[in-house]
Amino acid sequence: MATMIEAETVSPSHLGQIKDNGVVGIREIPQATKPSLLVIHDEGEECIVKAFADVLGQSWMPTTSVEEACAGVHSTIYGLANTMVGSQLESWGRSRLLINTKCVDRGHRLDEGLTERCDYEYLYTKSPFFRRDVARFLSFILGQIGHHRDLAERARTTLISTTFPDVHAALPNLDILSVGADAVEIRVDLLEEPLNDGTVSAVPSLKYVGEQVMLLRQRTELPIIYTTRCTNENGRFPMDDPELFYQYLSRAIQWGCEYIDVELWLPEDIRRRLAEKKGNSKIISAFHDFSGSFKWTSPQAEELFERAAVYGDVVKMIALVNSMQENYELEYFRSIIQTKYPHPPFSGLNMGPMGQLSRTLNKIFTPITHPLLPMIAAPGQLSAAEINQALHTMGQVPRLDIYGIGSFRSTTQAMFFEKCFNELSLPHQFKFVERAPRASVENILKRPNFGGAYINPPLAAAAPYLPALSDAARAIGQVDTVFVRTETGRQTFIGDNVTWKGIRATLSRDFVPSAYGGRAALLLASAEADAAAAIFALKSLGIGPIYTIGFRPHGSMAGDVEPVRSVEDVKRLEQPFVIISALPAEKSLLVVPLLKHYRVDGRNGTAKTSGKVFVDLASGPRKGDPLAIATSAGWTSYGDADVSAWTTVETMRQLVGQNVPFDFVRLASGRSFF
Ligand SMILES: O=C1C[C@@](O)(C(=O)O)C[C@@H](O)[C@@H]1O
Numbered sequence: 001m002a003t004m005i006e007a008e009t010v011s012p013s014h015l016g017q018i019k020d021n022g023v024v025g026i027r028e029i030p031q032a033t034k035p036s037l038l039v040i041h042d043e044g045e046e047c048i049v050k051a052f053a054d055v056l057g058q059s060w061m062p063t064t065s066v067e068e069a070c071a072g073v074h075s076t077i078y079g080l081a082n083t084m085v086g087s088q089l090e091s092w093g094r095s096r097l098l099i100n101t102k103c104v105d106r107g108h109r110l111d112e113g114l115t116e117r118c119d120y121e122y123l124y125t126k127s128p129f130f131r132r133d134v135a136r137f138l139s140f141i142l143g144q145i146g147h148h149r150d151l152a153e154r155a156r157t158t159l160i161s162t163t164f165p166d167v168h169a170a171l172p173n174l175d176i177l178s179v180g181a182d183a184v185e186i187r188v189d190l191l192e193e194p195l196n197d198g199t200v201s202a203v204p205s206l207k208y209v210g211e212q213v214m215l216l217r218q219r220t221e222l223p224i225i226y227t228t229r230c231t232n233e234n235g236r237f238p239m240d241d242p243e244l245f246y247q248y249l250s251r252a253i254q255w256g257c258e259y260i261d262v263e264l265w266l267p268e269d270i271r272r273r274l275a276e277k278k279g280n281s282k283i284i285s286a287f288h289d290f291s292g293s294f295k296w297t298s299p300q301a302e303e304l305f306e307r308a309a310v311y312g313d314v315v316k317m318i319a320l321v322n323s324m325q326e327n328y329e330l331e332y333f334r335s336i337i338q339t340k341y342p343h344p345p346f347s348g349l350n351m352g353p354m355g356q357l358s359r360t361l362n363k364i365f366t367p368i369t370h371p372l373l374p375m376i377a378a379p380g381q382l383s384a385a386e387i388n389q390a391l392h393t394m395g396q397v398p399r400l401d402i403y404g405i406g407s408f409r410s411t412t413q414a415m416f417f418e419k420c421f422n423e424l425s426l427p428h429q430f431k432f433v434e435r436a437p438r439a440s441v442e443n444i445l446k447r448p449n450f451g452g453a454y455i456n457p458p459l460a461a462a463a464p465y466l467p468a469l470s471d472a473a474r475a476i477g478q479v480d481t482v483f484v485r486t487e488t489g490r491q492t493f494i495g496d497n498v499t500w501k502g503i504r505a506t507l508s509r510d511f512v513p514s515a516y517g518g519r520a521a522l523l524l525a526s527a528e529a530d531a532a533a534a535i536f537a538l539k540s541l542g543i544g545p546i547y548t549i550g551f552r553p554h555g556s557m558a559g560d561v562e563p564v565r566s567v568e569d570v571k572r573l574e575q576p577f578v579i580i581s582a583l584p585a586e587k588s589l590l591v592v593p594l595l596k597h598y599r600v601d602g603r604n605g606t607a608k609t610s611g612k613v614f615v616d617l618a619s620g621p622r623k624g625d626p627l628a629i630a631t632s633a634g635w636t637s638y639g640d641a642d643v644s645a646w647t648t649v650e651t652m653r654q655l656v657g658q659n660v661p662f663d664f665v666r667l668a669s670g671r672s673f674f
Contacts, residue, residue, distance in 0.1 A: 034058055034075035034514060035142050038066065038096040040082050040118065048101045048124065049079030055135045057515025057577065057612065070095050082114060089117045104214065110207050121254045123214040130218045131510050137256045140280055144513045147223040147258050148282045148313065151182055152345065155657055158384060159183040159225055161367045161377035165192035165200070167212045174219050175664040177370045180384030180424045182659050183259065185225040185367070186216055187377060188248060189236040203238065206251055213255055221662055223258035225284065230263055233288035234378055246270045253281045261286050264308050275311040284365070285312025294319035296329040305337055305346065314345050314365060320379070321350040327357040352379045360390040385425035392427045399427035400451025402655055403444055405435050407457060416668050420652060420660055428656065445482065445493055452483040452655040458497070466495035473497040476532040477555055483654050498654060502647030503537035506615060506638045507578065516541040519577035523561070524549045524591055530582040534617070535560055538578070547573055550583065570597070578613040585622035592629050599633035612636055617643060641666070
């Protein structure tokens with residue numbers, strides 16, 4: 001079977017994997033095949049089926065019969081109005097993934113029976129419509145993006161526990177709230193659905209919860225943790241009917257929530273049924289003890305872990321404590337558990353002021369709060385800034401100099417890094433260094449507080465002073481980021497390339513990865529070096545032929561591309577699904593004739609094969625605006641500002657291990673950094 005290559009991020013746990021030649025191994029994942037979907041929609045709402053098909057890069061057809069859809073072409077997306085469903089779903093082969101869709105703009109009515117017979121449910125608004133939310137939902141439920149795998153590789157992860165009674169209140173500040181968070185928790189039990197009599201419901205209805213989850217997901221790229229915390233564990237969900245938990249949690253799976261929090265007190269049968277149904281969602285198996293008498297040293301603690309591990313992809317154990325000693329006991333427990341059970345990851349915390357030390361030492365999904373939240377979700381909770389400060393004081397986060405090494409000074413960029421360091425109370429300093437022609441990078445690496453650098457323009461990957469390279473840096477032949485790992489007291493500099501990740505993230509913002517599978521791409525550049533990261537990004541998406549214009553490929557990727565040499569060649573090309581221009585700004589208008597030739601609605605375009613995505617990597621002043629021209633010719637277009645913002649997100653993760661949301665970067669920068 002064909003495979004897409006997936007370049008791994010190098011993290012501490014990967015150091016052991018660095019091969020003799022200093023290259024980190026690549027993992028291969030199966031090539032995503034075109035999914036087969038049947039989409040149920042409201043009467044007159046075929047547009048959502050079309051949007052799904054477009055995001056998937058597949059064709060679609062309306063139908064009135066489930067049987068017709070099942071007999072139809074596997075990769076055609078079928079749309080069926082909910083008024084036509086009748087009894088058709090009572091016995092059918094389930095040969096397609098069945099998704100119920102609902103527009104909530106003017107209020108909606110629930111058809112519980114229909115939702116339950118579907119695999120997934122997608123709630124949306126048309127004004128505004130969030131195409132990127134469709135892409136995220138589909139990529140996730142189809143298993144084409146893997147937050148959990150990415151998070152499992154990080155040295156530390158956090159979740160922001162939102163405590164709003166109504167998600168609307170969170171939206172204006174969501175970007176700033178989530179700086180430093182790797183996931184966002186929606187406390188469903190704390191939602192307050194207003195009732196007609198002026199009171200709020202004891203348990204918010206599924207209709208209300210669905211809209212709240214939709215709202216949150218529309219505005220954050222972070223994975224969502226969906227929590228129904230019970231009354232015994234500092235929450236508000238009543239415990240008299242465990243089936244209520246099943247109903248709410250299984251619906252969260254259907255809505256495509258990345259994580260569901262399943263409490264360990266729930267009957268085994270419910271936990272098992274949720275595990276069987278979870279699809280790509282992950283289960284956080286959670287246990288809280290508020291008695292104040294829980295003992296980490298007791299045999300019961302390990303038994304609880306073992307029980308939680310049966311269905312948990314993460315085990316979370318939290319106890320209210322009264323003494324410092326209990327933090328030491330927890331750390332002992334943590335080290336035993338981690339040695340004995342490599343899987344699932346363990347998140348262990350102590351609550352209350354005495355437990356705060358454990359909130360700084362825990363490494364998996366540490367819950368954080370933020371001063372802008374209405375209340376803390378649990379006693380003793382700390383913000384990301386407080387945790388970083390404490391870690392610094394304890395010598396766990398030393399003060400480092402993070403460098404921007406380049407041929408021009410960018411004050412915007414320096415300000416952005418400093419802003420993030422301040423927001424997160426990181427002790428680091430950002431330093432910009434002009435790149436001298438000879439050996440300057442090597443000298444910077446030797447400076448005493450060197451903590452990592454991004455380098456623009458990038459270095460040749462062959463630089464002898466970089467003993468280890470990520471597979472991406474080696475394949476692309478360029479290092480744009482150097483990060484430092486310290487293992488058993490020894491420092492290693494690792495040369496990486498993150499630009500390709502910025503390009504890939506841009507390409508997968510409005511389309512699922514499989515939309516690119518087997519399709520043609522056209523890449524323009526004046527030099528091979530300018531195109532290399534884009535080629536790697538396209539290959540990682542399993543793209544078909546990559547046609548190139550403007551340079552002669554010689555390097556390691558020469559075998560992956562097909563140079564176009566003449567106008568005759570252009571005429572013979574397969575219609576490109578994506579065009580990327582890596583031409584310098586002054587030449588960027590050269591792409592315009594191609595954008596027009598392959599325009600979506602022009603004589604070359606048909607609904608099935610038309611070009612879709614245009615990325616212009618040029619930065620700086622230019623004549624004309626290829627992006628505007630592309631957009632008016634029907635292309636989904638992205639500029640350097642988008643790619644740079646995604647690249648900055650990756651750079652921050654790589655250099656300081658912190659997650660900063662894309663929208664925050666875009667907002668803070670306003671323009672390109674790199
Ligand atoms: O389980 C947890 C941890 C928590 O209880 C805390 O102690 O920070 C906060 C809750 O929102 C979350 O679901």
